[in-house]
Amino acid sequence: MAAALQRARRRLAEAGAAAVAALAWLRLLAPAAGGEGVRALHDEAHAAAALAAGAAGWVLMAVAMMLPGALPAARGLAVTALWTRRGRTVALFLGAYVGVWAAFGAAAYAALAVAGGVPALLLPAVLALAALWQLTDAKWRAVRSCHLLPTLPPRGRKADRACAAAGMRYGRSCLTACWPLMAAMVLAGHASVGLTALIAAVVTAEKLAARPSRLAAPTAAVVAGAALISIPI
Amino acid sequence: MSNGARVRRDIWKLEDEQAWHPITRAYALGVRELTRRNDDPDDPTSWAWQAQIHGLPDFAQDPPYRGQCQHFCFFFLPWHRCYLHWFERILRAAIQGIDEIDAETKAAWSLPYWNYSGGADRLRLPDPFIEETLDDGTANPLFVDVRRPSINRGEPMDALAAGLAEALAPRRYVDDPLAVGFGGAPVSNHWGDNANRTPGPVEGTPHGAVHVAVAGLMGDPAFAGLDPVFWMHHANIDRLWEVWRNDGGENPDPGSEWGTTEFHFHDENRNPVTCTAAAVVDMPGELGYTYEDTDVPDTGRRGRRRRVKPDIPDNPPELVGATEEPVELGSGRSDVEMDVGRATGPAARRGGDPERVYLAVEGIEAVGRPDVTYAVYLNLPDDEDPDDAPEAFYVGNVDLFGIEAVGRVDTDAAHGLRRTFDITELVAELREEGGWDAKAITVTFSPLKHGYDREEPDLPGPVKVGRIGLYYR
Numbered sequence: 266m267a268a269a270l271q272r273a274r275r276r277l278a279e280a281g282a283a284a285v286a287a288l289a290w291l292r293l294l295a296p297a298a299g300g301e302g303v304r305a306l307h308d309e310a311h312a313a314a315a316l317a318a319g320a321a322g323w324v325l326m327a328v329a330m331m332l333p334g335a336l337p338a339a340r341g342l343a344v345t346a347l348w349t350r351r352g353r354t355v356a357l358f359l360g361a362y363v364g365v366w367a368a369f370g371a372a373a374y375a376a377l378a379v380a381g382g383v384p385a386l387l388l389p390a391v392l393a394l395a396a397l398w399q400l401t402d403a404k405w406r407a408v409r410s411c412h413l414l415p416t417l418p419p420r421g422r423k424a425d426r427a428c429a430a431a432g433m434r435y436g437r438s439c440l441t442a443c444w445p446l447m448a449a450m451v452l453a454g455h456a457s458v459g460l461t462a463l464i465a466a467v468v469t470a471e472k473l474a475a476r477p478s479r480l481a482a483p484t485a486a487v488v489a490g491a492a493l494i495s496i497p498i
Numbered sequence: 499m500s501n502g503a504r505v506r507r508d509i510w511k512l513e514d515e516q517a518w519h520p521i522t523r524a525y526a527l528g529v530r531e532l533t534r535r536n537d538d539p540d541d542p543t544s545w546a547w548q549a550q551i552h553g554l555p556d557f558a559q560d561p562p563y564r565g566q567c568q569h570f571c572f573f574f575l576p577w578h579r580c581y582l583h584w585f586e587r588i589l590r591a592a593i594q595g596i597d598e599i600d601a602e603t604k605a606a607w608s609l610p611y612w613n614y615s616g617g618a619d620r621l622r623l624p625d626p627f628i629e630e631t632l633d634d635g636t637a638n639p640l641f642v643d644v645r646r647p648s649i650n651r652g653e654p655m656d657a658l659a660a661g662l663a664e665a666l667a668p669r670r671y672v673d674d675p676l677a678v679g680f681g682g683a684p685v686s687n688h689w690g691d692n693a694n695r696t697p698g699p700v701e702g703t704p705h706g707a708v709h710v711a712v713a714g715l716m717g718d719p720a721f722a723g724l725d726p727v728f729w730m731h732h733a734n735i736d737r738l739w740e741v742w743r744n745d746g747g748e749n750p751d752p753g754s755e756w757g758t759t760e761f762h763f764h765d766e767n768r769n770p771v772t773c774t775a776a777a778v779v780d781m782p783g784e785l786g787y788t789y790e791d792t793d794v795p796d797t798g799r800r801g802r803r804r805r806v807k808p809d810i811p812d813n814p815p816e817l818v819g820a821t822e823e824p825v826e827l828g829s830g831r832s833d834v835e836m837d838v839g840r841a842t843g844p845a846a847r848r849g850g851d852p853e854r855v856y857l858a859v860e861g862i863e864a865v866g867r868p869d870v871t872y873a874v875y876l877n878l879p880d881d882e883d884p885d886d887a888p889e890a891f892y893v894g895n896v897d898l899f900g901i902e903a904v905g906r907v908d909t910d911a912a913h914g915l916r917r918t919f920d921i922t923e924l925v926a927e928l929r930e931e932g933g934w935d936a937k938a939i940t941v942t943f944s945p946l947k948h949g950y951d952r953e954e955p956d957l958p959g960p961v962k963v964g965r966i967g968l969y970y971r
């Protein structure tokens with residue numbers, strides 16, 4: 266058993282990051298699945314420290330939704346790093362990547378705060394926009410450019426910097442690919458577990474597909490469906 | 499050889515028997531007939547369409563039939579075998595309809611192969627490909643005037659472009675993506691691996707290096723199939739696959755994704771057909787042909803040495819040294835030095851020496867279409883001239899055929915490029931001669947020669963290597 270675990274760890278440099286993503290999902294689902302008590306605790310946290318809880322919620326959601334699709338890229342960099350730097354490579358790359366999404370969240374929430382209230386039709390409108398975005402060329406060029414990873418210097422600060430830069434570059438491609446979907450998540454909030462799961466499935470599938478652009482029409486349809494359902498009646 | 503199977507002949511042996519052997523001549527007349535069909539742009543049996551199956555200009559794709567060539571990956575060999583097979587059927591059917599060809603030739607006709615690895619006098623194009631006219635004074639369909647001038651003058655390619663030692667060395671068809679498998683690394687799914695493609699060594703040399711050496715149409719995947727030499731070149735690459743199997747190589751499971759992935763072509767009656775690796779691995783049984791010669795050539799001292807200890811450990815290779823900065827290659831010699839550390843992962847647990855050593859040239863990029871293949875040397879002393887191809891330091895080649903596809907994001911096949919060499923035996927030799935230092939290495943790149951005059955390569959811009967890495971396993 267221990268030997269098998271050792272072997273798995275040797276094969277899967279990204280195993281730790283996968284565990285982090287799984288924990289993020291558990292935490293995200295807890296208020297919905299955990300019954301009245303957990304929900305109350307969760308609401309209390311948001312009431313007591315709205316900004317901190319909101320920020321934590323957003324980052325949690327970004328980790329849960331975005332980490333799984335980025336694991337192969339992290340692995341690709343880790344297996345070509347020095348053996349002692351594999352874990353560090355995964356952490357720096359994915360840390361910078363999540364940082365890009367955190368910055369996006371901060372900007373989006375700031376814009377919302379400035380605008381004051383949110384019209385009820387904004388969420389369906391943004392989802393409709395996201396569905397259209399799935400059909401553009403720019404979207405799929407961005408998805409494909411996620412697969413083009415740079416080579417990293419072997420050691421030292423230089424390697425750290427290059428690795429973080431690779432995560433940011435990857436984040437920028439991913440942001441270009443998914444910004445309307447994630448803008449919808451800003452509006453819906455992390456309590457919308459159904460929408461979170463749906464969009465996470467879409468962004469993960471298109472990252473991992475061998476021929477991503479074949480998913481253009483089906484994912485556009487799924488997101489358009491979500492737009493319809495989200496229209497308040 | 500099974501009874502009734504046709505034999506793909508060596509063009510050199512045909513021409514040794516008789517200049518413009520009837521099989522060669524029938525090829526020329528068949529090419530002429532297919533070229534006539536170019537008037538109908540929708541005829542899948544035309545010469546132009548057949549070339550477009552391989553590539554369309556600017557790497558455009560027209561699924562499922564055109565712009566489909568499988569490069570830098572483990573589909574390279576089976577896809578091209580399918581491609582050649584259906585092309586051969588179309589050409590063979592066309593030849594049956596040509597009156598000047600005798601019945602015996604019609605019955606025996608198969609695509610000949612160009613074996614350039616059989617000695618110094620075989621490194622050039624056979625005469626029927628460089629003569630401008632046929633004996634009746636009409637234009638020779640096998641002649642293409644935009645090839646490299648030295649090639650059309652009948653001058654030899656650099657012998658390193660036709661070397662087989664690296665091509666035939668791997669014992670596995672598919673290996674760890676950081677190591678070297680005969681057929682190239684899997685690509686079909688990004689799950690678990692990044693998109694830095696690693697072709698099998700045979701796809702680099704002789705395949706890519708010969709494309710670059712002939713140049714002209716052959717130098718561009720979008721037009722290569724328009725040069726009649728292309729088909730004979732690929733017949734030879736396909737033959738080398740059988741040579742490798744003859745040498746004990748084993749193909750992947752035909753039931754795997756490698757075996758069952760479908761590719762699309764047309765038959766001689768213009769009907770669509772699908773083809774899989776599983777359907778073409780048994781050549782005489784399924785396809786009805788064999789090759790004249792699939793004997794394993796002697797690949798020198800290092801090749802023999804590799805046979806002594808062919809076992810490969812199962813753990814992945816681990817990086818022990820790499821360049822700090824990207825490297826730019828030009829039209830002359832480049833020496834790159836780097837530090838090497840010790841293995842600290844699985845390769846260290848056995849204590850002492852790694853079982854396998856790999857040199858990887860990673861993140862290869864270029865501007866435009868550089869007309870060059872680089873020979874790579876390890877720890878080449880300053881006073882050694884790479885133009886003498888000093889075998890004691892020779893690693894292999896980095897060819898750049900198809901490099902234009904690297905880094906493009908307009909098709910789903912977006913990918914980077916890595917070339918990996920198994921240098922275990924070279925390192926062992928260097929160590930015996932005192933030419934190995936486990937703390938630092940020097941890697942030298944030097945362009946192959948073009949023709950007797952040693953033409954300089956024509957580079958639209960520098961060739962960039964993101965990193966050179968040394969891996970232990």
Ligand SMILES: [Cu+2]
Binds near residue numbers: 722
């Ligand atoms: Cu080719």
